[in-house]
Amino acid sequence: MIMSKENDPKEIVLSAFACHPNYGSEKGIGWLAVKAAAREYRVHVITPTENKSPIQGTNERPDRAHFHYVDLPSWLHPLRDRSAQLYYLCWQWVAYRKAKQLVEERSIALIHHVTYGNSWTPVLHGYLDVPFIWNAGGRAKTPQVFLNSLSRTGGKQEQLRNVLLTASAPVVRFTTASRAALIHTCSKRSLWPNDLPVRRLIFGGLPEDKIRELSPNRTEEKGSSSSFCAISIGRLLSWKGFGLGLRAFARLREHVPEAQHWIVGDGPEQNHLRRLATELGCADATRFWGRLPRDKTLDLLSDADALIHPSLHEQFGYVLLEAMATGTPPICLDLEGSPEVVDGGGIVIQANDPEQVVADLMDELRRLESNSGYWEEVSHRARERAFEWTHKRVGDRLLSLYDHVLAKTF
Structure with a gap:
């Protein structure tokens, strides 16, 4: 016994x-x-x-x-x-x-x-x-x-x-x-x-008190702001999918010219991503913040309207949890651990091929930008889902x- x-x-x-x-x-x-x-x-x-x-x-x-x-x-x-x-x-x-x-x-x-x-x-x-x-x-x-x-x-x-x-x-x-x-x-x-x-x-x-600290305390609808902003955060590595996110954002700007894209982090892919933004014609709306202190990064995450996180393989992805806690809808691929982390607390898209991923990413960004009710629904589910972690x-x-x-x- x-x-x-x-x-x-x-x-x-x-x-x-x-x-x-x-x-x-x-x-x-x-x-x-x-x-x-x-x-x-x-x-x-x-x-x-x-x-x-x-x-x-x-x-x-x-x-x-x-x-x-x-x-x-x-x-x-x-x-x-x-x-x-x-x-x-x-x-x-x-x-x-x-x-x-x-x-x-x-x-x-x-x-x-x-x-x-x-x-x-x-x-x-x-x-x-x-x-x-x-x-x-x-x-x-x-x-x-x-x-x-x-x-x-x-x-x-x-x-x-x-x-x-x-x-x-x-x-x-x-x-x-x-x-x-x-x-x-x-x-x-x-x-x-x-x-x-x-x-x-x-x-x-994360500890529960840390998640509660990240929870938003807003009276306005973030998704209804005049300038839609997507954010990507992490080490600038190829498998993180930043290039896929940039391509989707470039297409979004064809419909939403005032949209912005923030990229937070540094790494070996930075020069490639800067060149890609120029080639895609979205360099003027893409800001590379570099590596920032955690508090500043979380402030930007909270101010953004969506997190683009099309990682090709990741066990957990803390930025997904932090996005959910701040009420910023995360978008990820149905690969490895990301969909299990997000589940109903964000948007999970299939990963059949690059063209399909870019198209679906753009569609989801446009839906979040144009439909404040949908944005609020995903944001609410995200905040609830965060407490599962x-x-x-x-x-x-x-x-x-x-x-x-x-x-x-x-």
Whole structure:
């Protein structure tokens, strides 16, 4: 018989390469898992020393969370600047050794690999005699039909990613997937072999008070303003779909000449996107803000009328949640985790080919611009949907996975 967790909390290990308090994206996912797990378990967190200062400096550090900071030898530290992915792969070995030590010294009930969540990097924790949960991130490849719509460099990078996903699959299946008691992923179940214990779990979120802070307090209808403004936010990478958004906006301007497009962020695709805006004849209405402080970015997001986010593969997309919280209707593609995040709280369009995506994006933008009632309806649904992604609710989903695995084990 299992004793009450409250009276005798079991001990578990989290491997969280990325783990940072009050942070979005991958680092926020690591911290979310720590906070959720510590509600019911004594948690041992394996993470790099670079996360030590922010973790020790936060007043949100759970009492039941114990952090173990491990790093590669100093002579390997330059590797991080040359190849972050290779550095992370090597770090898995030292994380495994620490987990092995904890398993030998303590009564560990479960090990959860939290971050980075990807399906192409082997994780060694399944070799320990403890139930192992693997955050496998996404498994979907960039649709071949979209590669030619990207910049030349971006298309080659995405083609290489597709090749690596295919080539690594047998290795990762043998070393990691086949040894997991449960695999959680943002990808559809159909992308995984039927004999693996896969469950779809979109993992990410914000504290409820942060979502409430973002909630709008407006008396006017934002969608009825005289100058319609669409916004795109994120690292300027090819797979984020900024080029598709620009093409859709250029077509929108044929019908709404005063429309504006804000692009917030920086990255290697910036020059390509600037040239594209000029070629499309919309450079005068497209403002590249660059990378901005979070507060300024959120202000712009709240002022905009729609978020264009046609990412070709993304596990969560924090900007989708932030857009929903501010009441700014998000538009995304039916690929990877984005449609699960948005669901009824925004607009999800099919991704059959670039021409269809651009046409549908433009149609949705025009509908939001011309129909204030529709805009208000989507905005209201978005604000409601945002609260499905509080740390509390997402943590409950994670804890249910732990219960499922432990119930099968004991």
